[in-house]
Amino acid sequence: MKSKAARPAEPGARPRRVAVLKGGRSLERQVSLRSGGRVEDALARLGHEVEPIDVGLDLIRRLRDARPEVAFIAMHGRDGEDGTVQELLEILDIPYTGSGVLACVRATDKVLAKHLMVEAGIPTPDFFAFNETAFRELGAAEALAAIEERLDFPIVIKPSSQGSALGIKFARSAADVPAALVAAFSYDSKVLLERHVDGRDLAVSILDDEPLPVVEAVPQGDEFYDFQARYEIGRTSFICPAELPAGVTEQAHELALRVYRLLGCHAFARVDLMLDADGELTVLEANPIPGLTETSLLPQAAEAAGISFDQLVGRIVELAPKTAPT
């Protein structure tokens, strides 16, 4: 693909040669291609020289040919968000946007992230986690009944590392659990059984250590337990800033920022929380590279804070190290 024509940069921003990494073999490939395409347009408008790369077997060669000053990682899920691509860029001495390897590893592994949160005293729904070998080799199935008793139904069963709604199942009773586990193990060798929190879905995006206005995702109609619906355009509506009781916004901001720092995130991230009927906030997970599409939450939150998409992309590039990491 040809580089997009460069135009004068905005005052203060030095035009840079930016490789936009997108696509890849993740199940969120499609979302990533949309995020990446939008980032490319914004970078071109800002006057940067853009080199789009659909990440595949030729990644290293293409990066060596393009010799970018910075790589904008617009990938979600496997490879892009789990530290793999970040590690490769470190080896190639190419500075990149967003969080470093360690933060990506911590955030992508929901089990690890939850253990860290528990240790730091950050509220997160009760959970148990297993890998496939526990069931296959250690007879963990016999412990299922005890787990179910400790968590109370309904419970949510999800793959440890899948970023989107894929593989997330809702178990109303013990009978639902085995099939839900089989489904979750389709995505990852480690799965999470988590107490279901009935409440409101909130997301706090963070840009450069500053929390942005809270976004609430409201599922349409009577589909509360349909996780699919939450991620389908038109089946979920988003409210930003979320209308929350006094003090809750501040609490959500504070919790999100604590998680962001705990995991060691850099430049930007999104933290997902639940607000239950008692007004208690719990943290579900953090996403080191949240979506950047037209309907994604980070751009919506930035918009609500008066930051345009172009400005958001510009800031993210500026926040990348100016020189290669050492």
Add this chain to the structure above:
Amino acid sequence: MKSSAMRDMMAVTARPEVISLAGGLPDTSTFPPETFAAVAQRIATESCARALQYGPTEGLAETKDCIAEVMAAEGMPLDRDDMIVTTGGQQVIDLVAKTLIDPGDVVIAEGPTYPGAVPVFLAYQADVVQIEMDSAGMRVDLLEETLERLDREGRRPKFIYTVPTFQNPAGVTMSLSRRRRLVEIAHERELLVLEDNPYGLLRYEGDALPPLYALDRGVFVMYLGTFSKILSPGIRLGWVAAPPPVLEKINLGKQGTDLCTSTLSQLMVQAYFERGNWRDYVDSLTDIYRKRRDTMLDALAEHFPRQAEWTRPGGGLFIWATLPDFIDTTDLLARALRDNVAFVPGEGAFLDGRGRNAMRLNFSGSDEESIREGIRRIGEVVTEQVELYGTLTGKESPAAAAPAAEVVQMPTPAERARRAQ
């Protein structure tokens, strides 16, 4: 309904390292390039200006003569005036829906139905009612029950959509007695039927059954044909034969949609038909696809666990496999993609959440080695999940391979019952 999760996953199936049994593609690499060159050369020399010009909405007379040849080969003599040339068969589904459906109207389809028809019916806001199938195609007895029920509710379906021969995705063929009964029902109740027949000439064994259109003689049956599977999907050429009042409305609809079907494509078909016997290429495809079907059936018997069932199509492009109901094939696809192999999850062929434990497998678009390897990999992940489920439920169920000779029927309604989650 095809979920966004599934759409996202289908995007990954197109990557080059993936053995994709997910497509519905004919193998166009089998078409002789010299034939293409000769046809193109002839159009350039003899009818360049015409090929580059608009044409009549209903299609060129020469192309209609070629279509009449194909129709005759399937036992349906047809006059030029009784057909419209369309931009692929898909346009027929769209034009029929556009012409006949008002929001909320009932359309009857098979369950599972052609996944490509689903978004069309939804776009025109039809209420799609799906009728179960078994190894002899649509359960016409259940169709009658459904029609009775709809009658009592004061609802009259606009039409019945069916792929009676080598159905996509199920790979089954409607029996002669059911074909006769379906046409009778159409006459008794004055109901239109849209017969979609892209695969009728891709027959690998046995004798052809008469199409519904031949049994009905074009009174209530609308017929959809296409060159996609017997010549090329890239030329985007199909046709519709229908009762005159319907055909007139379709013609009006097509004017608004695209004025006319590509003149260049139509002249290519004409030049191709004049150059030699079009059936020779169909015969060569049939030989290739028969071997691929046999390869896939053998591989399924060898690699799929005994808890799985699949159809044994006598033609067409697809096999439909049904797994134990604790396996969700959309999730299974995620696992299969880690091993670089893909199929179409069954949920895309239903509008009501059924089909979640089924999959469509295409055998025409991959060579025999890829089919063997692809089925081996899918079989491995299915076996893995069957064993894991056994471990989780404490009911060890050794996933032994099915005996090779087993001929598998379509799943029973109970087996296809929607999973709780």
